[in-house]
Amino acid sequence: MKILPYSIILFFVFISLVQFESQWVYNTEDFINEVEISPNSSYIAAIGTSNGERVYVFNTNGSLLWKRDDAFSISFSKNNYIAVGGKGIALLTGNGNLLWEYDNTSRINRIFISRYGERVIGVGEKEAYVLDRNGKLIAQFKFNESIRLSTSSCGSYIAIGTENGTLYFFENEKLIWTRRVGGRIYPLSISADGNYIVFGIGSKLHVFGSNGKLLWSYSVDGSVVDVKLSENNYIAVESVEIGEILGSPTVGTTHIYFLDKNGNLLWSKILSPTSYYSFSSAISDASGVLYYFEVSMSQDGEFIITVVGNKIYLFDREGKALWESEVGEWSSGKISRDGKLIVIGSQSGKIELLFNRYAETPEKTKIVTKTITEVLNKTETSTIIVTETKNDIKSVCGSGFIILISCGVIFLMKDNGRMKK
Numbered sequence: 465m466k467i468l469p470y471s472i473i474l475f476f477v478f479i480s481l482v483q484f485e486s487q488w489v490y491n492t493e494d495f496i497n498e499v500e501i502s503p504n505s506s507y508i509a510a511i512g513t514s515n516g517e518r519v520y521v522f523n524t525n526g527s528l529l530w531k532r533d534d535a536f537s538i539s540f541s542k543n544n545y546i547a548v549g550g551k552g553i554a555l556l557t558g559n560g561n562l563l564w565e566y567d568n569t570s571r572i573n574r575i576f577i578s579r580y581g582e583r584v585i586g587v588g589e590k591e592a593y594v595l596d597r598n599g600k601l602i603a604q605f606k607f608n609e610s611i612r613l614s615t616s617s618c619g620s621y622i623a624i625g626t627e628n629g630t631l632y633f634f635e636n637e638k639l640i641w642t643r644r645v646g647g648r649i650y651p652l653s654i655s656a657d658g659n660y661i662v663f664g665i666g667s668k669l670h671v672f673g674s675n676g677k678l679l680w681s682y683s684v685d686g687s688v689v690d691v692k693l694s695e696n697n698y699i700a701v702e703s704v705e706i707g708e709i710l711g712s713p714t715v716g717t718t719h720i721y722f723l724d725k726n727g728n729l730l731w732s733k734i735l736s737p738t739s740y741y742s743f744s745s746a747i748s749d750a751s752g753v754l755y756y757f758e759v760s761m762s763q764d765g766e767f768i769i770t771v772v773g774n775k776i777y778l779f780d781r782e783g784k785a786l787w788e789s790e791v792g793e794w795s796s797g798k799i800s801r802d803g804k805l806i807v808i809g810s811q812s813g814k815i816e817l818l819f820n821r822y823a824e825t826p827e828k829t830k831i832v833t834k835t836i837t838e839v840l841n842k843t844e845t846s847t848i849i850v851t852e853t854k855n856d857i858k859s860v861c862g863s864g865f866i867i868l869i870s871c872g873v874i875f876l877m878k879d880n881g882r883m884k885k
Contacts, residue, residue: 484787487805487817488526494518496809501800502540507558508807509538509546510815519548521560524805526817530560537575545597549575553586555599564599578619585622587613592624594637603637612652614661617695621658621674625649633661633676641676651688656695660725664688669701671727680727685719689757697725698765698781702757718757718772722765722783731783735772758796762803767820769806771797776808778820786822 494512501508507529508522519535522528534551541547544558549572555563570588577584583602586593592613594603609627616622622634631643635658647665654661660679661672669682669691686705693699701723705716718735758771767786768779776797778787789808797808804823809815 484789484806484821485819487524487819489817490520490522490526490528490815492520492813492815494813495811496795496813496815498537498796499798499807499809499815500538500540501798501805501807502544502546502558503542503801504544505800505802505805506544507540507546508815508817509540510807510809511536511538512813514813517550519550520815521546521558522815524817529558530556532556532560537572539575539577541577541579541581543580545577545581547575547577547584547586549573549586553584553593553595553599555581555584555597566593566595566599566601568601569593574613576613576615576619578615579617583615583619585613585615585619587611592622594622605632605634612649612663614652614654616654616658617656618658621654623652623654623661623663625652625663629665631661631663631672633672633674643672643676645670651691653691653693655693655697660693660697662691662693662699664691664701664703667703669699669721671699671725682721682723682727682729684721686717690759692759692761694761694765695763696765698730698761699723699725700759700761700765700768700770702759702770704757718770720759720768720770720777720779722768722779722781730781733779733783733785735770735775735777760798762799763801764803767799767803767823769797769799771795771808776806778806778822780822 492512494514496510496512498511499509505524508524510520512518512520516533517536518531518533519538520528520531532548535548536550537548539547546556546558548554548556551571552565552567552569553572553575554565557563569586570591572586572588574587575585581597584595589610590607592605592611593601595601605624607626612625614623620636624632627648629644629646629649631645631649633640645665649663649665652663659674663670666687667684669684669688671679673679684701684703686703688701688703690702691699701721703719703721720733720735722730722732724730759768761768766781770777774790776789777785779785795809795811797806799806799820802823804820806818806820807815808818
C-alpha cells in the first residue's frame with residue numbers, strides 16, 4: 465500500500481496541552497499499555513507489563529488503592545464492582561477486597577462486567593466464560609480459532625466474531641443466530657442496548673441488527689483498527705493505512721470517521737502518519753508485525769479521543785479539533801462517560817489524569833418539537849416542546865427504547881420519534 469508523502473498530509477491546529485489541567489501524575493516502573501475510568505469516574509485503572517502483568521487502581525485524587533499481579537484486563541460496573549482477568553477471573557470491591565476468584569480458565573485477555581455486576585465475562589484466545597455475580601459458571605463458549613467478544617451493558621447480549629469470519633449472537637447465553645460474513649472480524653463492538661453489532665473486516669465497517677440482518681456497511685481508507693459506540697449510538701471508527709519503506713512495514717496515515725447509527729458520515733479527519741504505536745487495539749500486516757491504535761468516546765458522543773503513537777487527540781461531536789498532545793510516548797488514552805476526565809498511560813510508565821475544560825462549558829441546549837402518541841390511557845396524538853441537553857439520554861438494554869429525561873419528566877422514545885410518557 466502506498467504511503468502518502470508528508471507534504472500532502474493534512475494537519476490540524478490544536479489547543480496546547482498547558483490549557484488542560486493535570487489532576488495528578490503517577491510514575492510506575494511498568495510499560496502502561498491500557499488505562500480505564502470507572503463509569504461514575506470514582507476509580508482510575510492502569511495495566512502494566514514489564515516484569516509480569518499487573519493492574520493498578522487509583523482514586524481520582526491519584527492515591528494508589530491497590531494493585532494485583534497476574535492480571536491483564538479490568539472492567540468496572542456502575543456500582544463499583546471490579547472484574548479482573550489474567551490468570552483466571554476475580555471480582556473485587558473498589559477498595560480491592562476480594563469477593564471471589566474463578567481459576568478454571570485459560571489466560572483471560574479481556575474482561576467485561578455488566579452494568580450492575582449481574583454478569584462477568586472473561587475472554588481467552590479461543591474461549592469465553594460467563595459467570596454470575598457470585599462467581600458461578602453459567603456458560604462456556606469454545607471455538608477452534610481466535611475470537612473477539614463484545615457485550616451489551618446489561619450483559620444479556622453477547623456478540624462473538626471469529627478469525628475466519630463467523631459472527632455469533634447470544635441472548636442470555638442462548639445462541640440466537642450465526643452469520644458467515646467473510647474475513648477476519650476485527651474489531652467488534654455491540655451497542656449498550658444490544659440492538660447494533662458493529663465490526664470491521666479489512667476496509668469495511670459492517671453493522672448488523674439484533675435480528676441478524678445487515679443494516680449497512682461503510683468503506684474506509686486503510687483497515688479498520690478500532691470502533692466504539694456511544695450510548696446514543698454514534699459510532700467512532702479508526703482506520704490506518706499500512707505500507708512499506710525500504711522493505712520494512714510502516715504505519716501510514718490514520719483516519720477517524722464519525723457516523724450516526726444509520727451509516728451517515730457526520731465527519732472524518734486525516735491524522736499525521738506515525739511509526740509509533742499504542743496498545744489497545746491491534747492490526748497485523750503481511751509480515752506479522754502488530755500495530756496498535758485506540759479510540760474512546762464519552763457516553764453521549766460529545767467528546768472523542770484517539771491515540772495514534774505518541775500523540776493523543778481530542779475532538780468534539782461536530783468534528784472540531786480541540787486538543788493534541790505530543791508529550792511523552794502515549795500508549796493508551798480513555799475519556800470518562802461524562803467527558804470531564806481523560807486518563808493517559810505511557811510506555812515510560814507514567815499515568816496522568818487530565819481535566820477536560822471543554823466539558824465545563826454550559827451544556828448545549830436545543831429545543832425540539834416531537835409528535836408524541838400516548839399509549840397508556842390516551843389515544844390522541846399531541847405535540848409538545850421538549851428541552852434536550854447532552855447528558856439526559858440513556859438507552860434501555862434490549863428494549864428498543866431510549867430514555868429522555870426533560871424537566872423532571874421521563875419519556876420512552878422509539879427510533880421513529882414515537883414516545884410514551
